[in-house]
Amino acid sequence: MSAYTALAGRMQASLHDLEQVVNRAEALLGKAQQQNDVDYLDGVALNLHGFYAGVERIFEDIARTLDESVPTGSDWHRDLLLQMSAAIDGVRPAAISQTTRFSLDEYRGFRHVVRNVYTFNLRPLRLQELTQNLRPCYQQLSTELASFTAFLRDLDNTAP
Numbered sequence: 001m002s003a004y005t006a007l008a009g010r011m012q013a014s015l016h017d018l019e020q021v022v023n024r025a026e027a028l029l030g031k032a033q034q035q036n037d038v039d040y041l042d043g044v045a046l047n048l049h050g051f052y053a054g055v056e057r058i059f060e061d062i063a064r065t066l067d068e069s070v071p072t073g074s075d076w077h078r079d080l081l082l083q084m085s086a087a088i089d090g091v092r093p094a095a096i097s098q099t100t101r102f103s104l105d106e107y108r109g110f111r112h113v114v115r116n117v118y119t120f121n122l123r124p125l126r127l128q129e130l131t132q133n134l135r136p137c138y139q140q141l142s143t144e145l146a147s148f149t150a151f152l153r154d155l156d157n158t159a160p
Helices: 003-034 040-067 076-084 098-116 124-158
Strands: none
Touching: 003 040, 003 124, 040 076, 040 098, 040 124, 076 098, 098 124
8 A cells, every 4th residue: 555545545434434523513503502501512612622522633634644734833724724734846746726625714713712712702694604604615515525635645646
């Protein structure tokens, strides 16, 4: 098995996991609204955090395997997202579009907030907005990474 096939398989498994995270965030938001219980919002926040962390693991895997360069430094999270939205001549096309990058950047920023703020200080309307936009973001990401997976399979077929 080549490194490209292995990467494609890891990406598909991670996307499956991310779909479960999306489902859980939506379900927990629904419970919070139906039962008028803000305690469910902690779970929503945790799943929103988990969504971006999972996306970031996929991107780190691409950066390590294909780019042979994972950003470092204090802005590495932002730089990795930028790296994934850029084509690298002679190496790979952009893994995601600019539109998806902007959408994911909302979750990147929220991930930082969750890690640095007490959950009781999170804004319920912001959690609702992020959760409502989560499935469309995931679906676009999934579509774009499916195209990227096809690129990886083509690399496998053309490798000596």
